[in-house]
Amino acid sequence: DILDAVRSALSAGPLAGKHILVTSGPTHEPIDPVRYIANRSSGAQGTALATALMDLGAQVTFVTGPASVAPPVGANVVAVETAAEMLAAVEAALPVDAAVFAAAVADWRVASASGKKIKKQDGALPVLEFAENPDILARISQMGAGRPRLVVGFAAETHDVIENATAKRLRKGCDWIVANDVRPETGIMGGSENKVTVVTEEGAMDWPRMTKAEVSVQLAAKIADTLTR
């Protein structure tokens, strides 16, 4: 549309002609018609990253859960709610040159979500049984033919950040993990700043604490560097 055309005319940047997928925000997993399990992701980091990538000329497909920040102007926005819906939207967006999974996807869904509101007087306390959600990052990382050239995962950690992120990178098969420390006292989840550690094949790099916009600019530059090498 017009915004896309204006943006690409203005920015024949290093990512011109590249199609990049960014996932963002939380997912919501229903318990019954009125209750759900959520997480504290605001979508701020994913949205800022999509904007930074577009500023370098990329065409961005932005698959977002119910975030509290508005989606990035100029991206192809696909709104979803659950992890299963997010996977379907990601697969529909392929092929892409790079995929950045910044969404905080629920690891588990409620195995038998109720079609009726669970009532308090139904007796005992409810017991929620869970089923594992599809692992979107692992699935795309481990694709054979058609795998994006660069796959980036995010990791929200509350302890042992480097150790957990390094293990996660190997377990998933992605190229980079961008790890952040989401202990409540850091104010990162839902806040405007981030303090990330970027784990690649070469090791772990601690970036200084900066705004999510600044993290995004640096990450977009690193992505451009890799895709144009």
Added chain:
Amino acid sequence: DILDAVRSALSAGPLAGKHILVTSGPTHEPIDPVRYIANRSSGAQGTALATALMDLGAQVTFVTGPASVAPPVGANVVAVETAAEMLAAVEAALPVDAAVFAAAVADWRVASASGKKIKKQDGALPVLEFAENPDILARISQMGAGRPRLVVGFAAETHDVIENATAKRLRKGCDWIVANDVRPETGIMGGSENKVTVVTEEGAMDWPRMTKAEVSVQLAAKIADTLTR
């Protein structure tokens, strides 16, 4: 403050000099530092009702969970997250002439919320055990001395609306129940319209479907009528 003064100067309405408590929005119950259980309440109905009550001259204390709509201008706003915090804020707001419990309070909290993020590789699927939350509506309805003269509860129902709401009124001991049908296909939860049934000592009255603002004006008028009788 200034807004309060302007509002009461402009509206020496039937509720002038009355202090009314309104609760609104969802509550969030933590599972671990990043995950929580939520519900689909937007806070729209509670916010509209607080405004309608202030328009009739009431002084409103507005205890709100993490709602998606902005709190009403001119109210004394107390922001909380969990049901336990909401109860504490409600008790701190007493005495009041009337209390309207429009919040969608979680019936249950996670019995042993984890201080660390629950990790996927910790092995089996997590099991969430629940504990019952304090029943704020019942507790205030059944106060002896100091009970508000009028206590109004809300009920979000997905089936058998009148039957469930009538039973809820008796079980809680409140004066009125305002019941709405929150089946997803009605678009009421999170939407701008509402279709309520008001259950009082005199029976159940079905109100026509109208905007949440219109429901609020009628409900505020009914509250004013009762408190000034």
